[in-house]
Every structure is written in structure tokens, then in C-alpha cells.
Amino acid sequence: NAGVTQTPKFRVLKTGQSMTLLCAQDMNHEYMYWYRQDPGMGLRLIHYSVGEGTTAKGEVPDGYNVSRLKKQNFLLGLESAAPSQTSVYFCASSYATSGTYEQYFGPGTRLTVT
Amino acid sequence: EDKVVQSPLSLVVHEGDTVTLNCSYEVTNFRSLLWYKQEKKAPTFLFMLTSSGIEKKSGRLSSILDKKELFSILNITATQTGDSAVYLCAVRYYGGSQGNLIFGKGTKLSVKP
Numbered sequence: 447n448a449g450v451t452q453t454p455k456f457r458v459l460k461t462g463q464s465m466t467l468l469c470a471q472d473m474n475h476e477y478m479y480w481y482r483q484d485p486g487m488g489l490r491l492i493h494y495s496v497g498e499g500t501t502a503k504g505e506v507p508d509g510y511n512v513s514r515l516k517k518q519n520f521l522l523g524l525e526s527a528a529p530s531q532t533s534v535y536f537c538a539s540s541y542a543t544s545g546t547y548e549q550y551f552g553p554g555t556r557l558t559v560t
Numbered sequence: 561e562d563k564v565v566q567s568p569l570s571l572v573v574h575e576g577d578t579v580t581l582n583c584s585y586e587v588t589n590f591r592s593l594l595w596y597k598q599e600k601k602a603p604t605f606l607f608m609l610t611s612s613g614i615e616k617k618s619g620r621l622s623s624i625l626d627k628k629e630l631f632s633i634l635n636i637t638a639t640q641t642g643d644s645a646v647y648l649c650a651v652r653y654y655g656g657s658q659g660n661l662i663f664g665k666g667t668k669l670s671v672k673p
Contacts, residue, residue: 551602
């Protein structure tokens with residue numbers, strides 16, 4: 447049981463390049479989330495998904511797209527990277543919730559955009 | 561605007577000290593409050609609190625929620641260097657995805673030998 451995994455762990459992009467971050471979970475969780483964490487800003491929700499084939503915007507969705515084609519995977523895409531997207535990205539997952547389940551986090555992806 | 565505020569933002573103590581971390585919130589349709597510990601990488605879950613006045617305890621860590629005054633505290637007794645981490649407070653609310661959390665900025669705790 448690996449929990450929540452993220453690939454890659456580190457990435458450096460040039461401005462304008464694109465990339466996809468992959469999140470996978472093996473806990474059969476319905477809900478999945480993408481956050482970014484910046485110094486002094488805490489964790490901020492980018493996008494989330496409440497089930498396969500469904501996604502929704504979080505607090506800071508601009509510049510990102512997501513897809514949930516399979517229940518266990520949640521992809522975060524940057525179509526045209528900008529230096530403001532330099533951050534640590536965390537994926538999380540949880541059971542479909544009545545508010546009683548915590549979110550489990552992946553180890554993070556450190557992205558630098560130059 | 562919904563917000564979660566943690567204090568202090570950073571704290572330095574010596575081993576054996578007792579610390580109290582604070583989390584206050586202004587969140588519409590409050591559902592529950594969660595505490596996470598973040599060391600180098602992923603936040604790891606500590607506690608979830610939904611009812612006022614009921615203390616949750618795990619070893620040297622304990623937490624309690626006051627829904628009337630809209631805050632929670634996390635206590636760590638007999639601190640150890642391994643307690644050094646960022647402690648995150650998050651509030652879950654009804655509406656939208658019921659799993660959504662609003663995070664505070666965290667309290668960075670440093671425990672010196």
C-alpha cells in the first residue's frame with residue numbers, strides 16, 4: 447500500500463514550457479486534490495475532483511488544468527509555465543466525505559520555472 | 561472571506577518545554593477542524609475535531625476545539641527535537657466539495673536540544 451504518490455519529485459521548466467504532474471493513490475479514495483504551497487502562504491487548493499470524470503476549481507485555478515480519467519489518478523497540467531508557478535505542489539486524496547475523513551497527502555513535487 | 565489564522569508563526573523552544581499552538585477561524589458553515597504535522601515533505605494527519613470541549617489526545621500531543629470562540633489549540637508536552645516541524649491547521653466546511661479544506665499558514669516549531 448503506497449498511499450499517495452507523485453511524479454516527478456523535482457522539475458525545472460523554462461517560461462512557456464508545459465508539463466504534467468501525476469498523482470496516484472491506491473486507497474480507493476473518491477476525492478482527490480491538488481494544492482500548491484508557497485512560503486508564508488500555507489496550502490492553497492488549485493483544483494479538486496469528487497470522482498472519476500469530474501473536476502472543479504479551487505482557490506487558485508488559473509494557469510492549471512486537471513483531468514481524472516481513472517479513479518486512482520489525478521493529473522495536473524501547466525500549459526504555459528510562468529515564474530509565478532514556482533512552488534511545491536501536493537496532491538491529496540480522501541474518501542467521499544460527510545466531513546469525517548482526513549486527507550492523505552503525497553510527498554510533493556518541487557517545481558521551478560525560470 | 562473565510563480564513564484560518566495560526567499563531568505564532570514560528571516558535572523556538574528547548575527540549576522538555578510545553579508548547580501551545582493556536583488556530584482561530586472565521587469560516588462559514590464550519591464542519592470540522594484538522595491538525596497536520598509537516599516535516600520535510602507531506603503533511604501527516606494528527607487530529608480531527610468536530611465537537612467543542614472534547615479533547616483529542618495522542619501521546620504527548622493533545623488538541624481541543626472551542627466552537628463558540630472559534631478557535632482550537634494544539635498542545636505538545638515534554639517536547640523533543642523530533643517535534644520540530646510546521647504544524648498546519650485546516651478547517652473543513654459544508655458546501656462545494658465537502659472535503660475541501662481551508663488551511664492556515666502554519667506554525668513553525670523548532671525544538672532545540
